[in-house]
Amino acid sequence: MLATYSEHSYSKADIVVVDIHLDVTKRILGNPYEYEFTYDGFSRSIEVVANNISPNTLCVIESTVPPGTTAKVIYPIFVEAFRKRKLDINKFHLAHSYERVMPGRNCMDSIVNFYRVYSGINKESETMAEEFLKSFINTKDYPLYRLHSTTASEMAKVLENSYRAMNIAFIEEWTEYAEETEVDLFEVITAIRMRPTHKNIMSPGFGVGGYCLSKDPLLADWSYKNLFNGDGHLKMSVEAVATNDLMPNYTFDLLKREVGNLKDKHITILGISYLNDVADTRCSPTGLFYDKCLGEGANVNLHDPLVTFWEEKKLQINSEINHLRVKKHDVAIFTVRHSLYLDMTVDDILSTLPGVKVVIDANNIISNDTAKKLSDKNIKIIGVGKGQLKKLWKNNE
Ligand SMILES: NC(=O)c1ccc[n+]([C@@H]2O[C@H](COP(=O)([O-])OP(=O)(O)OC[C@H]3O[C@@H](n4cnc5c(N)ncnc54)[C@H](O)[C@@H]3O)[C@@H](O)[C@H]2O)c1
Incomplete structure (x- = not known):
């Protein structure tokens, strides 16, 4: 394997895999329809590939893209570049096959030992993509799934992530209800999950982060309107993104209810990454929560066992938890299910x-x-989806 900045290296490749990010910019937090999307940087990167590859190359698009992109945006770039280079476009092969990679310790395993969907712009491209995928995926246990068009493969990716985003947004609206009714929503969900058809009902939580769920439904929405002249929006999918983006507000409301004015209060946030036991802070819900605490004049202590630099806030983080022992704490919020926090005793x-x-x-x-x-030690404990905790402190009051 070779890592290089040289554009000419593309000419040496038999296969080019494109995994470049394609971003959506949300203009107004909580307004799901106010977003911006452009192919600009992405298209320029594809042009570089198209201007440098050898004619017989297979190009596999793994980036998550608006459905229709491979056929309507990427392929025409290759057609135009090959025309200018006086090369035969029929020798070029193009496929789409999306990642389902999970960041963290099992990253490699989630690539090799998992199901893959793929498609090509023609039969030959599909066959070549299949051969390529078989070379590193355990297809004996995880057979490949060939879809009938690259648009279908692209749609599969954004639909499966929209489904997950909606599933999370759905349970969010039950959180406050459970609290009001003094119900343990986690216990309720465990009971429901016994039913085979309901195994994937999601749990309530602090918020949704990461690069995919927070934008993929918007890529689908953009495609529908702009690549296929769709009338209207993919309303439920788009609104799920907004619901999820605003989720940390619920925990912030709990905090406000307990403390009132946050000015000069010492607030400790335990967890910065968007996922347990990974250091990835992209679109982390802690960002919104932290900003709101600062906005009200609180003194905020931050900890995360894996994050040493919070890129989005340009902050150095002390990942050694014992540094908190010498700080002041009025309220502590546990936000991420890191193993370190799960193992903490009273x-x-x-x-x-x-x-x-x-x-x-x-x-x-x-x-x-x-x-x-904790309640026996006179520490008030409340939790998202944990209405049953109300009974504890009611007994102590
Ligand atoms: N990370 C995941 O868990 C995951 C899962 C499924 C799908 N995806 C999709 O995979 C794609 C990449 O995601 P990611 O998390 O790796 O994003 P990322 O931002 O971490 O990685 C993208 C990389 O592409 C590089 N890059 C940008 N332009 C380039 C160019 N012209 N040539 C070479 N490199 C270039 C960037 O420097 C960056 O390192 C996205 O479309 C994402 O939606 C990611």
Whole structure:
């Protein structure tokens, strides 16, 4: 394998895999229809490939793109470049096959040992893509799935992520309801998951981050209107993005309800990444929560066991949890299900967060047993989707 900046290296390749990001810019938080999308940088990158590859190359698009992109945007770039280069476009092969990679420890495994969907712009492209995918995917246990067009393959990616985003947004609206009714929503969901048809109902939580769920439904919406002249929007998918983007507001409201004015209060946030046991902070819901705390004049302590630099905020992070022992804490919010937090005992919490008066469990991190013990020590504990905790502190009041 070779890593290079040289554009000429494309001419040496038999296969070019494109995994460049394609961003959506949201203009107004919570307004799902106010977003901007452009192919500009992406198209320029494809042009570089098209201007340099050898005629017999297979190009596999793995980027998540608006459905229709491979056929309507990418292929014409190759046609035009090959025309200018006086090369036979029929020798060129183009396919789409999207990643389902999971960041973190199992990253490689999630590529090799998982199902893959693919398609090509013609039969030969499909066959070549299949051969390529078979060379590194365990297709014996995870057979490939060939779709009938690259647009279908592109749609599969954004539909599966829209489905997941909607599933999360759906459970969000039950969170406050569960709290009002003093119900443990996690227990309710465990009961529902016993039913085979309902196994993938999502849990409530702090928010949705990462690069995919926070934008993929918008790529579908953009495609529908702009590549296929669709009338209207993919309303439910788009609104799910907005619901998920605003999710940290619920935890912030819990905080406000407990503390009132945040000015000069010492707020400790445990968890910056968007996912447990990974250091990835892209679109992390902690960002919105942190901004709101700062906006109200709070003193904010930050911790994450894996994040040492918060790229989006340009902040150095002390990932050693013991540094919190010498800080002041009025309220602590557990936001990410990092193993380190899940393993904390009551004594760990008390010694790490001296003086803390309120603990907010925003992601089902603290067990009912630990919550009871904290409550016995006069620490008020509340949680997202954890209406049952109300009973604990009611008994103590
Ligand atoms: N990371 C995931 O978990 C995941 C899962 C499924 C799909 N995807 C999709 O895969 C694509 C990439 O995602 P990512 O998370 O790796 O994004 P990323 O931003 O981490 O990586 C994209 C990389 O492409 C590089 N790049 C940009 N222009 C380039 C060019 N012209 N030539 C060479 N490199 C260039 C960037 O420097 C960057 O390193 C996206 O479309 C994303 O939606 C990602």
